[in-house]
Amino acid sequence: MIEVNGLTKRxxxxxxxxxxxxTVRPxxxxxxxxxxxxxxxxxxRMIxxxxxxxxxxxxxxxxxxARHRAGLRHVGALLDAADVHGGRSAAAHLRALAAGNGLPRRRVSEVLEEVGLAAVARRRIGGFSLGMRQRLGIAAALLGDPPVLMFDExxxxxxxxxVRWVRGLFRRLAAEGRTVLVSSHLMSEMENTADRLVVIGRGELIAEESLAAFxxxxxxxxxxxxxxxxxxxxxxxALEGATVRTDGGDALTVTGVDASRIGELAHQRRIMLHALAPRAASLEEAFMELTADRADHQADVRTGVRPDRRAEALAGGAR
Incomplete structure (x- = not known):
């Protein structure tokens, strides 16, 4: 379990x-x-x-x-797939991590097989595509078979x-009782992957709840x-207070009144219905509405640097 309490970084x-x-639960x-x-x-990074x-x-x-000895046995993390030595092979990179965490060498071949990189284990990482580097980063996170896993984009x-493979992997890890935290700005990906959400904007909590509730x-x-x-x-x-948009022909899009009430009103007025289909708000729509005043778009356009990265750079603390 991951617990964050009053965390602040200036x-x-x-x-x-x-x-x-x-709190992120298993x-x-x-x-x-x-x-x-x-x-x-x-x-x-603070976690x-x-x-x-x-x-x-x-x-x-x-x-x-920091108090967990042999950290990879407790937490596996992928923060930056590019943060590896390009001159090493995939196997050598993982062997170094295994040695530093007291892990058996057999885990190297096991995780390379699991992420689909066994055939390129001896190739230099510098020649890997971004997708291959992502798979290698996931292999490193899995190396210690940890109960807690964190992935950034x-x-x-x-x-x-x-993408389909990694979705299945995350679901399997969670089904095994592990704590899985996946950071992303892609709403469509979270709709296909996550059970629960922690949503922040400008460093402050906006929501912590199930995906459906959000x-x-x-x-x-x-x-x-x-x-x-x-x-x-x-x-x-309209008399009921609904907002109605005509979509052409026989179709209407209605907001402000639910499907059951529309059916009741149509029945009372003897209006025939050919279709009545409720449409829930999408995760992306909810996200855009709730974070509209929490995004520093102006800073992104002006500098081309993510605001949290810019803050680190200005302070000499860039990773």
Missing amino acids: YGAVTAVHDLTF GHVTGFLGPNGAGKSTTL LGLNRPTAGAATIDGRPF PINGLDPEG AARGAGASVTVRTPDPAELAAVL
């Missing part, structure tokens, strides 16, 4: 993370979401002891990561087959109705 006058508190894939510059990577917090604390199974560079916060829920009398039904629904 770089001079810039606050990258502010009083952040959340048995679920938890998505860690936020716009670019929200402080996700900074938070992960792993790579950045020292200005205030607050983060623990893994009740202790700071793990699908970058993966082809469609790789999506339900969005105002994008609607009902599609098909009827041979669209004008009459639209007039009835």
